[in-house]
Amino acid sequence: QVQLVQSGTEVKKPGASVKVSCKASGYTFTSHGISWVRQAPGQGLEWMGWIRVFNGNTNYAQKLQGRVTMTTDTSTSTAYMELRSLRSDDTAVYYCARLYYDILTAYYSHLDYWGQGTPVTVSS
Amino acid sequence: DIQMTQSPSSLSASVGDRVTITCRASQSISRYLNWYQQKPGKAPKLLIYAASSLQSGVPSRFSGSGSGTDFTLTISSLQPEDFATYYCQQSFSTPTWTFGQGTKVEIK
Numbered sequence: 001q002v003q004l005v006q007s008g009t010e011v012k013k014p015g016a017s018v019k020v021s022c023k024a025s026g027y028t029f030t031s032h033g034i035s036w037v038r039q040a041p042g043q044g045l046e047w048m049g050w051i052r053v054f055n056g057n058t059n060y061a062q063k064l065q066g067r068v069t070m071t072t073d074t075s076t077s078t079a080y081m082e083l084r085s086l087r088s089d090d091t092a093v094y095y096c097a098r099l100y101y102d103i104l105t106a107y108y109s110h111l112d113y114w115g116q117g118t119p120v121t122v123s124s
Numbered sequence: 125d126i127q128m129t130q131s132p133s134s135l136s137a138s139v140g141d142r143v144t145i146t147c148r149a150s151q152s153i154s155r156y157l158n159w160y161q162q163k164p165g166k167a168p169k170l171l172i173y174a175a176s177s178l179q180s181g182v183p184s185r186f187s188g189s190g191s192g193t194d195f196t197l198t199i200s201s202l203q204p205e206d207f208a209t210y211y212c213q214q215s216f217s218t219p220t221w222t223f224g225q226g227t228k229v230e231i232k
Contacts, residue, residue, distance in 0.1 A: 035221075037168075045160075045168065045211055045223040061220065062125075095167055109174065109215055110158045114167035 022096030033099030
C-alpha cells in the first residue's frame with residue numbers, strides 16, 4: 001500500500017533552516033510528483049509547491065520563492081523540503097503528499113496520499 | 125493567482141442531514157477541482173477529484189458536481205464520522221494551486 005512517512009518534530013530559532021523528509025513506499029516513486037502543503041495553527045491549508053520526481057523540476061508558491069527548496073533522492077524514494085531564514089509565521093505542520101500523475105491526460109491532477117505531517121515550531 | 129472561496133465557512137447539521145458545501149473560483153477552472161476532508165490532528169484525505177470522481181474507498185454518500193467557476197460537495201446523509209473540515213483545491217492553474225479557506229461541519 002502507498003505510504004508517505006515524514007521525519008519528526010522540529011524546533012528552530014528565527015533565521016535558522018529546517019529540512020523535512022518524506023519517505024515514499026508502495027509505488028514507483030518516479031511515476032508521480034510530490035507536493036508540500038503547510039498548515040499554521042488553527043488555519044487552513046497552504047500550498048507550498050511541488051516537484052516532478054522523474055526530472056526534478058520544481059514549482060514554488062511565489063511567497064516562498066528564494067526560501068524554499070524541494071528535492072528528491074530516487075535511490076531511497078525520499079523527498080525533502082528545506083525552508084530557510086525561518087520566521088515565527090513559518091510555525092506550522094508541514095505535509096508531503098503524492099501528486100498523482102494521470103498518464104491518460106498527461107496531467108498532475110490531485111493529492112491522493114499524504115504523510116502524517118511534521119510540526120515545525122519557530123521560536124526564540 | 126486563482127482565488128477559491130468556500131461557503132459557508134462553517135455549518136451545524138444533524139446526523140442524517142443532507143449537507144452541501146459550495147466552492148467558487150475567481151476564474152474558470154474547467155473541472156480541475158478537488159475536495160479534501162480533514163479531521164483534527166490528522167492529515168487531509170482526498171474525497172473527490174476532477175470535480176465529480178469519487179476517490180477509491182470513499183463512501184458513496186459523498187458526491188461532487190460543477191464546472192467552470194461553481195462547484196459543490198454534497199454529503200447525502202451526514203454520518204458521525206463526517207464531522208470535519210472540508211477544503212476545495214483547484215488544479216487548473218498549474219503549477220500554482222490554491223485551496224479554499226475551508227468549511228467546518230459541526231454537530232447541531
